[in-house]
Amino acid sequence: MSEKAFQDYYPADLSHCYGCGNNNAHGHQIKSFWDGEETVAEFNPLPEHTAIPGFVYGGLIASLIDCHGTGSASAAAYKAAGRELGSEPALRFVTANLNVDFLAPTPMGQTLKLRGTITECKEKKVVVDITVSAGETVCAKGRVIAVKMPASMAS
Numbered sequence: 001m002s003e004k005a006f007q008d009y010y011p012a013d014l015s016h017c018y019g020c021g022n023n024n025a026h027g028h029q030i031k032s033f034w035d036g037e038e039t040v041a042e043f044n045p046l047p048e049h050t051a052i053p054g055f056v057y058g059g060l061i062a063s064l065i066d067c068h069g070t071g072s073a074s075a076a077a078y079k080a081a082g083r084e085l086g087s088e089p090a091l092r093f094v095t096a097n098l099n100v101d102f103l104a105p106t107p108m109g110q111t112l113k114l115r116g117t118i119t120e121c122k123e124k125k126v127v128v129d130i131t132v133s134a135g136e137t138v139c140a141k142g143r144v145i146a147v148k149m150p151a152s153m154a155s
């Protein structure tokens, strides 16, 4: 994919997140995009993301859902407002609630595909439902309730 990801619009001073910050060399640097009305992201787990040999650590999967969810929430809020991604004033969202169901063992060595659906989009709250698939298998599903970032979290 050659277009800019949602996370590429985050300002540098808010790009340190372990899951999605471009400025976090040790983080996952997840990249999310629109695919029609849904949002998508991909991730290739590394050996250090192992739970049991051959299988991916659930905390990593939760982290991917978390950051694909908050990125999708921001993008959905911009879309609902009819605004360009990244335009000021910024529409920033953080995780209020993260719920994950692990449906099947997630194999190492495959690209994980995340697909998000915007279930609810209000001015202050966006709900995103996400699946994580390896090949044809949906290994996990999750829901992110994202809420406008409080002023106290901005520097």
Ligand SMILES: CCCCCCCCCCCCCCCC(=O)SCCNC(=O)CCNC(=O)[C@H](O)C(C)(C)COP(=O)(O)OP(=O)(O)OC[C@H]1O[C@@H](n2cnc3c(N)ncnc32)[C@H](O)[C@@H]1OP(=O)(O)O
Residues within 6 Å of the ligand: 006, 007, 009, 010, 011, 014, 017, 019, 020, 066, 067, 070, 071, 074, 075, 085, 086, 090, 091, 092, 093, 094, 095, 096, 097, 122, 124, 125, 145, 147, 148, 149, 150
């Ligand atoms: C694309 C362009 C980019 C632009 C630029 C973006 C930069 C963007 C940087 C992002 C960076 C990465 C982000 C990664 C994801 C994290 O890891 S974020 C870190 C983890 N999260 C936190 O630390 C958040 C800590 N919690 C809080 O600050 C506050 O509790 C919250 C979540 C902001 C909520 O504030 P609040 O004032 O209590 O919210 P409130 O007005 O009462 O509720 C609003 C709505 O949310 C619901 N709600 C509130 N809390 C909860 C909860 N815990 N459970 C369920 N629902 C809740 C309420 O029920 C209410 O719903 P409705 O009645 O409207 O339907």
